Amino acid sequence: MRPTRRFxxxxxxxxxxxxxxxLFDAPxxxxxxxxxxxxxxxxxxxxxxxxxxxxxxxxxxQTLTRDRLLVDDTTLLTIAVDTTxxxxxxxxxxxxxxxxALTAEQPTTYDLTDSSESVSVPLRVGVAGTFTIPRxxxxxxxxxxxxxxxxxxxxxxxxxxxxxxxxELHIGSGGEQIAxxxxxxxxxxxxxxxxxxxxxxxxxxxxxxxxxxxxxARLGDPYVREFTAETTRQTQVVxxxxxxxxxxxxxxxxxxxxxxxxxxxxxxxASLDDPLGVTLVTDDHITTPAPPAxxxxxxxxxxxxxxxxxxxxxxxxDPHSQDGMPQAASKTDAxxxxxxxxxxxxxxxxxDAYAQTLAAYFEDRNAYVEQLTDQPLFESVTQLLGDQPxxxxxxxxxxxxxxxxxxxxxxxxxxxxxxVSLFLLPSVLFSDRGLADLxxxxxxxxxxxxxxxxxxxxxxxxAFEAGPRDAVATLLDSPQSMEEHR
Amino acid sequence: MIRHPRSTRRGVLGAAALxxxxxxxxxxxxLNGVLxxxxxxxxxLVLPAGFAFTxxxxxxxxxxxxxxxPPLIIAELALLALLVxxxxxxxxxxxxxxxxxxxxxxGLGVYAVAGQSIxxxxxxxxxxxxxxxxxxxxxxxxxxxxxxxxxDNE
Numbered sequence: 001m002r003p004t005r006r007f008x009x010x011x012x013x014x015x016x017x018x019x020x021x022x023l024f025d026a027p028x029x030x031x032x033x034x035x036x037x038x039x040x041x042x043x044x045x046x047x048x049x050x051x052x053x054x055x056x057x058x059x060x061x062q063t064l065t066r067d068r069l070l071v072d073d074t075t076l077l078t079i080a081v082d083t084t085x086x087x088x089x090x091x092x093x094x095x096x097x098x099x100x101a102l103t104a105e106q107p108t109t110y111d112l113t114d115s116s117e118s119v120s121v122p123l124r125v126g127v128a129g130t131f132t133i134p135r136x137x138x139x140x141x142x143x144x145x146x147x148x149x150x151x152x153x154x155x156x157x158x159x160x161x162x163x164x165x166x167x168e169l170h171i172g173s174g175g176e177q178i179a180x181x182x183x184x185x186x187x188x189x190x191x192x193x194x195x196x197x198x199x200x201x202x203x204x205x206x207x208x209x210x211x212x213x214x215x216x217a218r219l220g221d222p223y224v225r226e227f228t229a230e231t232t233r234q235t236q237v238v239x240x241x242x243x244x245x246x247x248x249x250x251x252x253x254x255x256x257x258x259x260x261x262x263x264x265x266x267x268x269x270a271s272l273d274d275p276l277g278v279t280l281v282t283d284d285h286i287t288t289p290a291p292p293a294x295x296x297x298x299x300x301x302x303x304x305x306x307x308x309x310x311x312x313x314x315x316x317x318d319p320h321s322q323d324g325m326p327q328a329a330s331k332t333d334a335x336x337x338x339x340x341x342x343x344x345x346x347x348x349x350x351x352d353a354y355a356q357t358l359a360a361y362f363e364d365r366n367a368y369v370e371q372l373t374d375q376p377l378f379e380s381v382t383q384l385l386g387d388q389p390x391x392x393x394x395x396x397x398x399x400x401x402x403x404x405x406x407x408x409x410x411x412x413x414x415x416x417x418x419x420v421s422l423f424l425l426p427s428v429l430f431s432d433r434g435l436a437d438l439x440x441x442x443x444x445x446x447x448x449x450x451x452x453x454x455x456x457x458x459x460x461x462x463a464f465e466a467g468p469r470d471a472v473a474t475l476l477d478s479p480q481s482m483e484e485h486r
Numbered sequence: 487m488i489r490h491p492r493s494t495r496r497g498v499l500g501a502a503a504l505x506x507x508x509x510x511x512x513x514x515x516x517l518n519g520v521l522x523x524x525x526x527x528x529x530x531l532v533l534p535a536g537f538a539f540t541x542x543x544x545x546x547x548x549x550x551x552x553x554x555x556p557p558l559i560i561a562e563l564a565l566l567a568l569l570v571x572x573x574x575x576x577x578x579x580x581x582x583x584x585x586x587x588x589x590x591x592x593g594l595g596v597y598a599v600a601g602q603s604i605x606x607x608x609x610x611x612x613x614x615x616x617x618x619x620x621x622x623x624x625x626x627x628x629x630x631x632x633x634x635x636x637x638d639n640e
Binding site: 001006010013014015017018019020021022024025026027028029030031032033034035036037038039040041042044045047048049051052054055144145149151 | 534535536537539540543544546547548550551552562565566569570572580582584585586588589592593596597600604605607608611612614615618619622623625626627629630631
C-alpha cells in the first residue's frame with residue numbers, strides 16, 4: 001500500500017493543526033489530527049479488506065491462443081478480469097509486463113471500468129526461447145484516493161518461440177520414415193586385406209597360404225579365412241540451389257530442407273572419413289564444385305559453405321505454374337524421357353500419313369538429350385562425373401519441379417561404378433496454399449510418389465523423399481490416404 | 487495520479503451533520519461560529535470530508551476552549567459524523583468501529599496529557615496516529631501475502 005499525494009496533504013494538514021495547537025495553546029486543535037487519523041484509518045481498513053478479498057478470489061485469468069510459435073509470429077494474450085463488486089470500486093488499472101523478448105503490439109495498460117472486462121494483447125516473439133509472462137499487475141486506488149496498491153494476480157503463462165528453421169526432417173520413401181538409411185558401407189570386395197572376415201571351407205584352387213590352420217585343427221576340415229578389404233567411398237553431394245528451391249515459408253523453404261539433408265550427409269560421410277565433395281547448382285549454370293577430400297578441416301569448410309547457402313525469402317513463382325503460384329511439378333513433364341521419345345519414334349514406323357508426318361520430328365533421337373544439356377542440373381552432374389570419374393556415390397538433393405531433367409540425370413549418372421541417391425523434396429509440401437485442400441494435396445503427393453518410384457527403378461539409383469515430417473504426417477493421415485490403405 | 491476521486495460525493499447524513507455542527511458553533515461562538523460553519527460547508531461541497539472537518543474543528547478551537555459542555559460535545563460528535571458519513575468510506579462496521587474506537591482511546595490519552603503539556607499532547611496525537619496508520623499498513627501486507635517469509639530464513 002502506497003500513500004498518495006492526497007494522503008500526504010491530509011498528513012500535512014494534521015501536523016499543521018498540531019503545531020498551531022502548540023503555538024496558540026489550543027488543545028481543541030489536537031482534535032484535527034485525531035479526527036483525520038480516524039478518517040484515514042477507515043479508508044485504509046476498507047481498502048485493505050478489498051485487497052485481501054481480491055487476493056483470495058484471484059479474479060484475473062491469463063490465457064494464450066498459442067504457446068508454441070515461430071520467431072516473428074504472434075500469439076494473443078487474453079486477460080479476463082472478473083470485476084464484479086470489488087474491482088469496480090477501486091479504479092483498477094491493469095498492466096501487463098511481457099518479458100523483453102516479447103513485443104506487445106497494443107498498449108499494455110488498461111483502465112478497468114466495466115463490471116467484467118477482457119483484454120487481448122497480441123504478442124510477437126522476437127527471439128527463440130521459452131519465456132514466462134508474469135502475472136498481471138492490478139494497480140488499485142482506494143475510494144477516497146488516499147492509498148494505492150499493486151497486486152500481482154492471475155497466472156503465469158509460458159510461450160516458446162522456435163527458430164525459423166527446418167524442424168523434424170523426414171527422410172523416407174512412400175511416407176515411411178527410414179530409421180537408419182545408411183550404416184558403414186559394404187566394400188563388396190572380399191579376399192586379401194587387413195581386417196579378418198568370415199571362415200569358409202577350403203575350395204580347390206584356394207592358395208594354401210590362406211588356410212586357417214587353427215580353425216582347420218579345431219573343426220577337422222580345411223578352412224580358409226576371408227579378409228575384408230578396407231575401402232573409401234568417394235562421395236559427391238549435388239545441392240540444387242535454383243530459384244524453385246526458394247519455395248516455402250521463410251526459414252522452411254525447400255532450400256532450407258535441402259541444406260539440412262546435405263549437412264546430415266556431411267556428418268554421415270565425416271563419420272566414415274570418406275572423401276566428400278559438394279557442388280551447388282544455380283540458375284545461371286554456374287556450379288561451384290568442392291573437390292572431394294577428407295579431413296576435419298575439409299568437412300568443416302563444407303558445413304560452413306552449406307550454412308552460408310543464402311535463401312531469398314521472397315516467394316518465387318514456379319516455372320510450371322499457370323497462375324504464378326508455386327505448385328507441384330507438371331505431370332506431363334514426367335511422361336516423356338529420351339527412352340520414351342525413342343519408343344514413340346519406333347511406334348511411328350507405319351504407312352499412315354500421321355506417322356510419316358511425325359516421324360520426321362523423331363529422326364534425330366538424340367535431340368531430346370541435347371536439349372537437356374541446357375539444364376543446369378544435368379549439365380553439372382555430367383560434367384562432374386567427367387571431371388571426377390572416381391565418384392562412387394553421387395547424391396543429388398533437389399525437388400521434383402524439373403522431372404524430366406531429373407530422370408535423365410539419374411539415368412546418365414547411375415552406373416556400375418557410381419551409385420546415385422536422390423533426395424527429393426515434394427513441391428506439394430512447400431506450396432503457398434499449404435495443405436488446405438487435403439484431397440488435391442494428396443493427389444499431388446501420390447503423383448510425386450509415382451515419380452520417385454520411377455527413379456528408384458533405375459539400376460544403381462535410389463530415391464528418397466525429404467521434407468517436413470509434420471506435413472508428411474498430415475498427408476498420410478488424410479481421409480483419402482486412409483481410404484487407400486483400407 | 488488519482489483518478490475519479492469519489493470523495494466529493496455528498497449525502498443527506500453528511501449535510502445533517504454539518505447543519506448540527508454549525509448550530510453548535512453558533513451556540514458556542516455566535517456569528518463567528520456560523521462563519522466557520524459556512525466555510526466548512528463550502529469545503530464539504532468541494533473538498534474531501536476531512537477538510538470540512540478540519541475547518542469545523544479549527545472553528546471550535548477559535549470560539550471556545552477545552553471545557554466539557556453539551557454544545558461542545560454535540561459539535562465534536564457532529565464533526566465526527568461528518569467524517570463517518572463520507573460517501574467514500576464503505577459503511578462497514580469493522581472499518582468504522584476499529585478506527586473510531588481506537589482514536590477515542592487515543593483522544594482520552596491526549597486529553598489527559600493536554601492538561602499538563604500541550605507539546606506532549608501534540609506529540610502523542612501525531613505519534614499515535616502515525617503508529618496506527620503504519621500498523622494497518624503492515625496488516626494489509628500480511629493479508630495480501632506481500633510480507634516476506636522471514637520465518638523461513640530463520
